[in-house]
Amino acid sequence: MKNNLKIYCCPVCGSIAIASGNMKPCCCGDALMALPEKAAATTPAISEMDGEMLIEYNVPMTKSDYIAAVAVERYDRVVLIPLFPEQAPQVRIADTTRATLYTVFRRNGEAWAEKLAL
Numbered sequence: 001m002k003n004n005l006k007i008y009c010c011p012v013c014g015s016i017a018i019a020s021g022n023m024k025p026c027c028c029g030d031a032l033m034a035l036p037e038k039a040a041a042t043t044p045a046i047s048e049m050d051g052e053m054l055i056e057y058n059v060p061m062t063k064s065d066y067i068a069a070v071a072v073e074r075y076d077r078v079v080l081i082p083l084f085p086e087q088a089p090q091v092r093i094a095d096t097t098r099a100t101l102y103t104v105f106r107r108n109g110e111a112w113a114e115k116l117a118l
């Protein structure tokens with residue numbers, strides 16, 4: 001991958017899509033725009049647990065303010081993990097070596113992705 005992942009979030013149903021190139025996804029009858037990307041304002045704690053990497057955030061997970069997904073992009077793959085309100089704000093990833101972490105936030109209908117090089 002060339003570190004150019006684009007993330008889409010349907011404002012109607014909340015579905016998440018990722019793309020590594022140019023595409024024009026649609027959902028619920030409308031074309032989706034790639035989410036605005038921000039430098040990481042939220043830094044998760046990352047630790048090893050049972051041979052995997054545990055990525056934990058200290059953020060609310062309410063129905064109007066939550067992490068909707070975490071994507072990890074490595075040189076050879078992309079992993080997308082959807083999250084839901086009232087779920088623990090954490091994910092487990094096999095390997096985060098030289099990865100880029102994308103965290104998709106949804107707050108009061110607004111959605112954006114924060115990007116962090118690991």
Ligand SMILES: [Zn+2]
Pocket residue numbers: 010011012013014015027028
């Ligand atoms: Zn939709």
